[in-house]
Amino acid sequence: MSLDGRPVQAVLLAAGRGTRLKSPLAKVLHRAQGVPLLEHTLRAVAGAQPITIVIGHGAEAVEAAFAGRGRFVRQDPPRGTGHAVMVAREAFAANADRALLVVNGDLPLLRDRTVEALIAAHEASGAAATLLTAELPDAGSYGRVLRGEGDSVRAIVEARDASPEERAIREWNVGVYAFRVAPLLRALDQLTPQNAQGEYYLTDVIAHLVADGEGVGACRVDDAREALGVNTLQELAIASRLLVERRLGELMNAGVVVEDPASTFVGVDVRVEPGAVLRPGTHLEGRTSIAGGATIGPFARLQDAVIGADTVVLDHCLLRECVVGSGVSIGPFAHVRPETRIEDTAKVGNFVELKKTRLGRGAKAPHLSYLGDATIGDAANIGAGTITCNYDGTRKHPTRIGAGAFVGSNSTLVAPVSIGDGAYVAAASAITEDVPADALALGRSRQTTKAGWARKRRDTKAKGS
Ligand code: UD1
Ligand code: CA
DSSP: OOOTTSOEEEEEEEOOOOGGGOOSSOGGGSEETTEEHHHHHHHHTTTOSSEEEEEBTBHHHHHHHTTTSSEEEEOSSOOOHHHHHHHTHHHHHTTTTSEEEEEETTOTTOOHHHHHHHHHHHHHHTOSEEEEEEEOSSOTTSOEEEEOGGGOEEEEEOGGGOOHHHHTOOEEEEEEEEEOHHHHHHHHTTOOOOSTTOOOOTTHHHHHHHHTTOOEEEEEOSOGGGGOOOOSHHHHHHHHHHHHHHHHHHHHHTTOEESOGGGOEEOTTOEEOTTOEEOTTOEEETTOEEOTTOEEOSSOEEEEEEEOTTOEEOTTOEEEEEEEOSSOEEOSSOEEOTTEEEOTTOEEEEEEEEESOEEOTTOEEEEEEEEESEEEOTTOEEOTTOEEEOBOSSOBOOEEEOTTOEEOTTOEEESSEEEOTTOEEOTTOEEOSOBOTTOEEOOSOOOOOOTTHHHHHHHHHHHHO
16 A cells, blocks of 8 residues: 555654664664664655655765655754754645645654555544554653543643653654644744753644644554654664564465564565475575575575575575575575575585575585585586685686586686586596596596505504604
C-alpha cells in the first residue's frame, strides 16, 4: 500500500541531535534491521509528493546518504520539532491545497498502511489536524494526549511539562501528524519556547488550533510497538529486533522455515522463497535472496548473496556479493567473496575461500583451498590445499582451469596460468606454465628414497651414547 494517487505532501523531521543516543553519528543514520532510521520513515511515506527532509545535526552525512530522496531544508541550530516544521514552511506552503504529513524521523516501525489510514481519516473528517496516538500503561517520556468533550483532542502535553495527573494518561502522541496547511501556518506563528526544554514544540500547535476553533482528530494504532520512538541505543536494538520479528513472521506465514527466530536476522530488502529453511544463527543482509528448498546455516552470514533452489550453505559460512546456483553445497567454514559465481551442483567444502571466481557446473573444491580471480570449468576437481597464486605483490592475475580438469592436492597455480580441459596436475605441483588440454603436468622434483638410511642412523646414535 502507498499514498500514490492521494494529494499528500510530507515533511520528515531528521535534524535532532539525538543526544540520548550518545553517538557522533546523526540519529537518523543509525540502523534498525540493517537500514537507517530515515529509510524506514521514507518507506512509510512513499507516494507523498513532495517530500521535504529537515536536517541539522550531521546534515552533510544525512544529505549524502539520501540524495535524491527528497528536498533538504537545513535547521541550524535545531530548536525543537515546531521549529523544524517552521523552517520547512516555504516548501509545504507552496502546495497549500495538499494535506501535509509531518513524521518524526525516529519511528522505524511505522507502517505505510498506518500512515495511509491516518490520511484517510484526516481527509474524511476535514479536521485541521489528525494525530496518530498509541496507548501504554506507562507512556514514559512520550507526549500525553489530552482529550476534551466528546473525545475531541484538546492538547498534547510533553512528559517533562506534565502534571502528575497528566502523566497518568495512557494515550500518547506517536509523532505522526496530518495537517491542513492554512490552519497549521497560523498555529505555527503562535508557538513560543516557554517549556521545560526551551524549544518550539510542534505538539503545542494542537492547543493553538483548538483555541482557533479548529477541529483536531486522532487515529489510534492497535499495536503500540509500531509507535516505538528510538531515542537510545537500547531502543534502537529493541526496534531492530521487533522489525526482524515482524519480517520473520511474514516469512513463516508464507512457508519459510525459521528454526530459531530469536537468533535469526533478516534485513529489510532480503527475499526468501517459501520452502527455504533458515537454521539458527543465520544472518541474511543487504539484497540477499534465497530460493525455495535452500537450507542456510546454522551460523551463516550472507550479504548480497543470491542462492539457488535446494542449495545448502552449512555451518559458519560467510558469503558476500555472490551468485550461487541450485543444488550447490557450501561449507562448513567457507568464505565466498565478492564477484564469485558458483554454478549448479558445484561443491565448495570446508576452509575454502573463493574470490572473483567462477566455479563451473558440478565442479568441486572440497577442502582447504584459495581460488581467486579464477575461471574453473564444469566438473573440474580441485584437490585439497590447491592455491591460486593470483597476486604478485603489485597486480592480480587470472587462472583458468578447463572443464573436467583434475588438480591434485596441494598444488600451487602461479597466475597467469591456464590448465586445459581434461588435463591432470600431479599432487604437490607448482605450476608456472600453461598445461595443454588432456596433458599431465608434474611440477615437483622427483622423490628419492634411501633404503636402510633410518636404521643406519639409529644404529650410529646407539653406538655413540
Ligand atoms: C516527540 C514529541 C512527543 C512524542 C514523541 C514520539 C515533540 C515536542 N514531542 O518527542 O510528543 O510523544 O516525539 O516519539 O515533538 N527534530 C528535528 N529538529 C529539532 C528537534 C527534533 O528535526 O529541533 C526531529 C528529531 O530528529 C526526531 C524528531 O524530530 O526525528 C523527534 O524529536 P525528538 O527530540 O526525538 O522528540 P521526542 O522528545 O521524542
Ligand atoms: Ca523521539
